[in-house]
Every structure is written in structure tokens, then in C-alpha cells.
Amino acid sequence: MAAVARITATGGATVVSELMFLDCPAYLDAAGARRCALPAEVEYRYVQASTDGPLESATIRCPSGHWFNGPIEFLTWAKTRATRPGQPGSAQRAEPGQAGR
Numbered sequence: 506m507a508a509v510a511r512i513t514a515t516g517g518a519t520v521v522s523e524l525m526f527l528d529c530p531a532y533l534d535a536a537g538a539r540r541c542a543l544p545a546e547v548e549y550r551y552v553q554a555s556t557d558g559p560l561e562s563a564t565i566r567c568p569s570g571h572w573f574n575g576p577i578e579f580l581t582w583a584k585t586r587a588t589r590p591g592q593p594g595s596a597q598r599a600e601p602g603q604a605g606r
Contacts, residue, residue, distance in 0.1 A: 525550075529567035530582050540582070543567040 529541040545567035553562040553576060565580055566572040573580055 525563075527563075527565055527577070527580055528582070529565070529569070529571050530573065530580055531567070531569070531571035541567060541569055541571055543569055545571070545573075 525547040526544040527547065529543045529545040531541040533539040533541055545565040547563045547565050549564040551562050553560045560576040560578075562574070562576045563580060564572065564574045
């Protein structure tokens with residue numbers, strides 16, 4: 506949990522806490538067809554240096570025990586996958602005798 510202490514005008518301190526969750530990106534099968542998708546709590550946020558500039562990064566952990574470190578853009582995933590004809594996961598199937606065309 507991230508907590509931030511702020512000093513008020515009267516000299517008192519208030520604590521503001523913020524919880525952040527991402528869907529767990531862990532694969533549950535060898536084919537990569539099923540994801541965990543449980544809510545993974547962001548335990549720690551940090552900025553990582555790269556040649557293209559700073560990357561917002563995080564450490565996340567889900568209730569199943571999966572944990573990941575890395576840039577947030579790589580910890581998130583699209584729930585619906587766009588596929589192209591002929592690519593794995595495509596709904597189109599080759600008719601008998603069409604293989605290799």
C-alpha cells in the first residue's frame with residue numbers, strides 16, 4: 506500500500522493511502538491461452554532509466570502468489586487479442602487440401 510503523509514495548514518499530518526491494482530499477467534498453461542487475471546496489488550512503484558527516457562515501473566503480486574517487476578506497460582495486457590488470418594488463435598481454418606497455399 507502506498508501511503509503519503511501531508512502536513513496540513515494547522516500543523517497536523519494526514520495520511521493519504523492509495524491502492525492500485527493491475528490484472529495478473531501470469532500464464533496458467535503452456536500454450537499461453539489462459540491467464541491468471543486475478544487483481545494484482547501494486548506493492549512498489551519506481552522509475553526505471555532507459556535509453557528512451559524514464560519508464561514508470563512497478564512490483565506487483567496477486568493472491569495466487571505470482572509476482573512481477575518491470576515497466577507498467579509490460580505488466581498490462583489486452584484482454585481481447587487481435588489476430589490476423591493464418592496466425593495462432595485465428596478463427597479461420599484451412600480446408601482440406603489447402604495446406605501450403
